Amino acid sequence: MSAPEPVLAGRGVLLVLDGWGAAPAAEDNALALAHTPVLDDLVARFPSTLAEASGGAVGLLPGTVGNSEIGHMVIGAGRPLPYDSLLVQQAIDTGALRTDPQLGALLEKTATAERALHLIGLCSDGQIHAHVEHLGELLAAAHAHQVGRVFIHAITDGRDVADHTGESYLARVTEIAAEAGAGQIATVIGRGYAMDKAGDLDLTEHAVTLVADGRGTPADSVHAAVAATDRGDEWVPATVLTTAEGASVADGDAVLFFNFRSDRIQQFADRLGEHLAHTGRSVEMLSLAQYDTRAAIPALVKRADASGGLADELTAAGLRSVRIAETEKFEHVTYYVNGRDATVRDGEEHVRITADGKADYVARPQMNLDRVTTAVVEAAHRKDVDLVVANLANIDVVGHTGDLAATVLACEATDTAVGQILQAARDSHRWVLAVGDHGNAEQMTKQAPDGTVRPYGGHTTNRVPLVVVPLTNGTSEPVLPESATLADVAPTLLRLLGHKPGSAMTGRPLL
Numbered sequence: 001m002s003a004p005e006p007v008l009a010g011r012g013v014l015l016v017l018d019g020w021g022a023a024p025a026a027e028d029n030a031l032a033l034a035h036t037p038v039l040d041d042l043v044a045r046f047p048s049t050l051a052e053a054s055g056g057a058v059g060l061l062p063g064t065v066g067n068s069e070i071g072h073m074v075i076g077a078g079r080p081l082p083y084d085s086l087l088v089q090q091a092i093d094t095g096a097l098r099t100d101p102q103l104g105a106l107l108e109k110t111a112t113a114e115r116a117l118h119l120i121g122l123c124s125d126g127q128i129h130a131h132v133e134h135l136g137e138l139l140a141a142a143h144a145h146q147v148g149r150v151f152i153h154a155i156t157d158g159r160d161v162a163d164h165t166g167e168s169y170l171a172r173v174t175e176i177a178a179e180a181g182a183g184q185i186a187t188v189i190g191r192g193y194a195m196d197k198a199g200d201l202d203l204t205e206h207a208v209t210l211v212a213d214g215r216g217t218p219a220d221s222v223h224a225a226v227a228a229t230d231r232g233d234e235w236v237p238a239t240v241l242t243t244a245e246g247a248s249v250a251d252g253d254a255v256l257f258f259n260f261r262s263d264r265i266q267q268f269a270d271r272l273g274e275h276l277a278h279t280g281r282s283v284e285m286l287s288l289a290q291y292d293t294r295a296a297i298p299a300l301v302k303r304a305d306a307s308g309g310l311a312d313e314l315t316a317a318g319l320r321s322v323r324i325a326e327t328e329k330f331e332h333v334t335y336y337v338n339g340r341d342a343t344v345r346d347g348e349e350h351v352r353i354t355a356d357g358k359a360d361y362v363a364r365p366q367m368n369l370d371r372v373t374t375a376v377v378e379a380a381h382r383k384d385v386d387l388v389v390a391n392l393a394n395i396d397v398v399g400h401t402g403d404l405a406a407t408v409l410a411c412e413a414t415d416t417a418v419g420q421i422l423q424a425a426r427d428s429h430r431w432v433l434a435v436g437d438h439g440n441a442e443q444m445t446k447q448a449p450d451g452t453v454r455p456y457g458g459h460t461t462n463r464v465p466l467v468v469v470p471l472t473n474g475t476s477e478p479v480l481p482e483s484a485t486l487a488d489v490a491p492t493l494l495r496l497l498g499h500k501p502g503s504a505m506t507g508r509p510l511l
């Protein structure tokens with residue numbers, strides 16, 4: 001084996017280009033269609049590789065698309081972390097979920113008191129926030145405990161799966177209920193309302209009053225429910241199915257949230273809890289996986305330990321970092337990179353770029369990237385900052401609209417921003433590590449269950465570019481290995497900073 005290439009250690013920039021995946025040029029590949037001279041040059045001229053960002057390599061079930069939470073957690077942890085969806089599946093496979101004592105006690109109590117059980121969650125198989133098949137296990141447990149009335153409050157997706165598939169997933173819910181011998185769909189609402197995470201409580205209120213008070217448009221079928229919008233499955237309006245009248249959450253009932261991912265359901269869960277309490281209803285709640293709600297909700301499946309990652313290593317080494325992102329991805333460069341730990345360590349600064357006005361990603365695909373870039377450039381020029389960590393959100397956030405033309409513009413805006421950041425890094429003698437956290441914009445169509453090819457704004461299983469612009473001594477450029485994963489990012493960063501990988505990290509320095 002040849003000796004490792006010399007790597008100059010120094011201060012640097014970690015740039016996460018959210019949703020930057022790699023795929024051959026194609027008509028639905030927004031990154032390839034976009035004019036991106038900076039990114040093209042970056043990949044061509046500097047040491048680069050493609051990193052695994054989905055499935056088992058990061059701690060997801062095999063074949064599962066990556067997502068921002070696990071992507072940033074693994075980037076920070078320096079090792080794959082068994083994600084909540086994987087832990088739920090293990091609990092199903094071992095039978096631990098069905099026989100969970102907390103679940104059993106709640107179902108027993110609900111059955112004995114002749115109260116209803118309400119299951120609330122996203123009904124699709126996108127596997128980013130939820131998996132509709134998890135319902136089968138929960139409904140079977142309700143059946144085994146002889147809970148008489150079991151209502152499903154279904155949230156339609158259209159974001160993690162092809163749009164206009166809501167009706168077929170709701171049909172699957174009905175099948176699952178029939179197989180389990182318990183449950184019927186009581187209400188339907190789009191995730192745009194029920195899973196807002198931007199603090200728009202007006203949206204959340206639609207979902208809260210639907211589930212709690214039965215306030216919604218009556219419909220006699222799920223077909224009528226999803227047909228009531230021309231804005232796609234995300235925006236199915238609050239709908240009460242007349243086939244399940246009287247399905248509002250009553251005093252003494254039980255609520256079980258079946259999303260495994262917290263970030264988009266927690267606002268609704270908190271507001272629902274508050275609304276029920278204010279209206280004098282005592283209702284016990286459980287969630288399938290742990291939520292970051294203000295009021296604690298007991299979880300059936302516990303989180304994996306994510307300590308010993310980048311934040312802990314930076315702290316131990318006395319290194320200062322600045323974390324920068326706009327609101328949509330702010331938690332990702334702070335909370336998630338730090339292993340779902342809300343502690344702000346010594347030597348850590350957070351810069352959240354808030355939007356001017358309401359976001360319209362198609363009309364303004366540049367979002368607030370100018371201000372993100374300015375903040376990154378400023379931080380790069382500070383001598384007291386060892387590591388700048390920034391997320392450029394556009395490629396992913398605009399990609400989610402499924403609008404190809406807008407996503408091309410988002411890629412081009414990102415390209416310009418990366419150019420400015422690279423210039424600032426050169427001027428301030430910093431290395432740069434740029435990496436995607438999962439794919440998105442490189443694939444903007446998908447085959448729907450009925451075989452048709454539809455616009456698709458969701459994530460992919462593609463690998464992501466990983467590029468290092470090193471500090472060189474002008475003699476030799478390092479070469480990155482051909483295979484890599486997101487778990488290698490933190491060890492590589494620490495190496496570039498002149499430190500060893502953390503002892504909890506199983507990823508390896510790529511140079």
Ligand SMILES: O=C(O)[C@@H](CO)OP(=O)(O)O
Nearest residue numbers: 067068069128159160264
């Ligand atoms: O927007 C979200 O909630 C998911 C997709 O459902 O995307 P990300 O993992 O990038 O946050």
Ligand SMILES: [Mn+2]
Nearest residue numbers: 018019068437
């Ligand atoms: Mn992301």
Ligand SMILES: [Mn+2]
Nearest residue numbers: 068396397400
């Ligand atoms: Mn996304």
